[in-house]
Amino acid sequence: MKLIPPARRKRAHLSQLTTTHFHLRHPLVVAFFSFSFPGFGNLMQQRYATAFMLILWELFINTKAHINTGILYSLLGDFEKAKAVLDERWLMFYVAIYMYSIWDSYLGSVDMNKLYLLADREDAPISSIPNGIVLLIRCDEQQWPAVEQLLRGHHALGLAGVHDKQPNR
Structure with missing residues (x-):
């Protein structure tokens, strides 16, 4: 090889x-x-x-x-x-x-x-981002999930507004 x-x-x-x-x-x-x-x-x-x-x-x-x-x-x-x-x-x-x-x-x-x-x-590859952060957070009933993520520091790659909101059960 x-x-x-x-x-x-x-x-x-x-x-x-x-x-x-x-x-x-x-x-x-x-x-x-x-x-x-x-x-x-x-x-x-x-x-x-x-x-x-x-x-x-x-x-x-x-x-x-x-x-x-x-x-x-x-x-x-x-x-x-x-x-x-x-x-x-x-x-x-x-x-x-x-x-x-x-x-x-x-x-x-x-x-x-x-x-x-x-x-x-050299046909250099583009390396990926180090996996040191969590991109998605589970937010149940938060009023401002994007702001919460921003304050927690999970705003990499502009994904501050991406969240996984669970419906009320």
């Missing part, structure tokens, strides 16, 4: 809280998402910690540099007032964060595409 060696790379990571899977993404599409708002490209790649850090950092720097006010005055045609309201030091920092966000999401997409191609060549 010929044993199949385990795959070195995974196609997907399944857990009770999230599902992350690799598939081919065009790097320019991911870069465009980061171009539209820093952090959105990383959010698209399911790199949540980096994405939320970049989003919050962009909002903070945007507020400190008064970029939105400067854009408003520019659109109204009052360019001198727009120059006066912008803080140049924070504006330069904003440009650096903006470019880093685009660069990071582009390179992350290229790296994830490489990992996907390697996992696809």
